[in-house]
Amino acid sequence: MAPIIRMVNLTKKFGDFTAVDHLNLEVEEGEILGILGPNGAGKTTTLLMLTTVIRPTEGTAYIGPYDVTKEPDKARTLVGMAFQEPKLLWVDSPWDILNWHAKVCGLPLDERAKRVRWALEELELWNDRYKSVHAFSGGMRKRVEIAKILIQRPKIAIVDEPTAQIDVVGKYRIWNMLRDLRDEGSTILLATNELYEADVLSDRVAIMHKGKLLVCDEPKKLKDSIPGGDVVEITLEKDAPEKMLNELREIPRIVNVLAVKPNYLKIYLNQAEEVLPKITEFFVKMRVQVRSIRMSEPSLDDVFAHYTGLTIEEAQRE
Amino acid sequence: MISIRKVWIVAERDIKMFLRYKFLLIMRAIWFISQIALFGLVVNQMFRGDVQAAVGGSYFNYYAAGIIITMLYSTTVFIGYDIYEEADHGVIEYLLSVPVSRKELVLGRSVGGGLRSFLYVGPMMLLVLYLIGASNPLQLLVALLSLFLFTFGVAGFSITLAVSIKSSDQFDILMG
Numbered sequence: 205m206a207p208i209i210r211m212v213n214l215t216k217k218f219g220d221f222t223a224v225d226h227l228n229l230e231v232e233e234g235e236i237l238g239i240l241g242p243n244g245a246g247k248t249t250t251l252l253m254l255t256t257v258i259r260p261t262e263g264t265a266y267i268g269p270y271d272v273t274k275e276p277d278k279a280r281t282l283v284g285m286a287f288q289e290p291k292l293l294w295v296d297s298p299w300d301i302l303n304w305h306a307k308v309c310g311l312p313l314d315e316r317a318k319r320v321r322w323a324l325e326e327l328e329l330w331n332d333r334y335k336s337v338h339a340f341s342g343g344m345r346k347r348v349e350i351a352k353i354l355i356q357r358p359k360i361a362i363v364d365e366p367t368a369q370i371d372v373v374g375k376y377r378i379w380n381m382l383r384d385l386r387d388e389g390s391t392i393l394l395a396t397n398e399l400y401e402a403d404v405l406s407d408r409v410a411i412m413h414k415g416k417l418l419v420c421d422e423p424k425k426l427k428d429s430i431p432g433g434d435v436v437e438i439t440l441e442k443d444a445p446e447k448m449l450n451e452l453r454e455i456p457r458i459v460n461v462l463a464v465k466p467n468y469l470k471i472y473l474n475q476a477e478e479v480l481p482k483i484t485e486f487f488v489k490m491r492v493q494v495r496s497i498r499m500s501e502p503s504l505d506d507v508f509a510h511y512t513g514l515t516i517e518e519a520q521r522e
Numbered sequence: 523m524i525s526i527r528k529v530w531i532v533a534e535r536d537i538k539m540f541l542r543y544k545f546l547l548i549m550r551a552i553w554f555i556s557q558i559a560l561f562g563l564v565v566n567q568m569f570r571g572d573v574q575a576a577v578g579g580s581y582f583n584y585y586a587a588g589i590i591i592t593m594l595y596s597t598t599v600f601i602g603y604d605i606y607e608e609a610d611h612g613v614i615e616y617l618l619s620v621p622v623s624r625k626e627l628v629l630g631r632s633v634g635g636g637l638r639s640f641l642y643v644g645p646m647m648l649l650v651l652y653l654i655g656a657s658n659p660l661q662l663l664v665a666l667l668s669l670f671l672f673t674f675g676v677a678g679f680s681i682t683l684a685v686s687i688k689s690s691d692q693f694d695i696l697m698g
Contacts, residue, residue: 291616
């Protein structure tokens with residue numbers, strides 16, 4: 205099956221700064237593709253190019269059969285976007301915003317009324333539907349933004365950090381709604397910097413950093429692909445010097461040691477049950493007291509760290 | 523190919539949006555009434571009969587017609603401020619992402635910006651025409667059509683300037 209979105213050397217530069225750097229990525233019809241990366245990775249810029257809000261500096265993208273640089277009007281008929289920052293005017297009410305959105309997307313009157321009511325009720329906005337969004341919290345505004353694509357049910361739904369500022373219960377509800385949207389036939393492109401969200405919601409995850417695509421695959425395959433299938437997290441009583449880390453790396457079956465904090469290490473290794481005693485022995489020998497030790501499965505953060513040498517949190521701070 | 527339906531949907535949004543600025547609408551209406559009922563009559567008393575004759579019989583008529591044009595201009599220009607407000611809240615990005623062509627969007631906003639002003643000032647316009655004593659239907663029709671084209675043009679001009687000038691303060695100074 206032909207991909208429904210195809211990015212070909214998609215590039216966006218703002219002056220000397222390259223926000224998106226020769227991105228080549230395909231999205232299959234009916235999948236949820238998560239774009240994971242820290243702030244500034246180029247996720248939102250990519251989405252804005254796909255929705256034809258901004259033009260690529262170089263390369264292009266195809267939305268279905270339409271080239272976004274040559275047929276932007278046609279490309280937009282297939283796409284709906286829920287923005288990262290809710291795009292609402294203070295004088296608007298959810299009722300007006302959603303009804304206008306449904307109308308401009310070409311929904312007939314009866315269907316419009318049904319879907320707007322359904323979305324407002326599902327997102328617990330029905331009682332506040334006539335209130336100005338000026339009085340809304342960040343989470344409520346975000347729900348209005350999400351409601352737009354739930355009502356539109358576009359062929360390609362683009363959602364940028366859909367659950368930012370939303371409480372835990374609300375997050376699960378929105379994830380289920382996005383899954384339902386996918387099951388009804390939409391392809392979903394999800395940009396997020398939340399590891400868990402990308403992991404549980406995406407069929408495939410594309411990891412971006414500094415405008416470049418690092419890797420794209422199913423979450424499980426990505427996690428399995430990193431050398432050192434087990435992760436041991438160790439918190440020390442005092443900071444570990446670089447020399448100590450290098451010696452630690454010398455222990456057989458340890459693939460990598462990442463100092464998340466000077467006293468907090470993530471050790472990637474194979475056959476943890478055999479290596480763990482050697483690790484504890486090592487710290488005893490070095491006379492460094494271990495405060496805590498924990499074994500875990502690799503996460504998408506570990507995948508990100510494998511490709512960049514940084515955790516997402518560190519990359520975010522950079 | 524421009525879709526009239528989509529142009530109207532865009533225009534309709536601007537018309538509805540305008541009705542939400544209740545404070546602005548009330549203040550403008552008060553301004554109009556005070557201009558006509560107070561300043562118009564006062565200024566009219568300040569001119570001699572020969573001057574009044576030179577401007578069509580009554581300086582009040584001249585003044586009232588001018589007030590209507592000023593009202594139309596100032597309310598139509600407001601679409602430019604909407605653009606700034608939308609830019610601040612990122613609504614422009616949203617409008618650029620909906621399935622409406624750029625031409626439909628610009629045309630819709632120009633029509634909406636002009637029409638909302640025309641509809642708002644309409645009753646005042648009729649009042650002024652009544653006060654002036656204009657009764658020829660053809661002249662009325664031509665006057666209304668010209669005034670609508672005026673608002674449509676000013677709305678388009680205001681949108682163009684708002685998009686070109688990044689500072690709302692500069693826009694404010696330029697548009698008076």
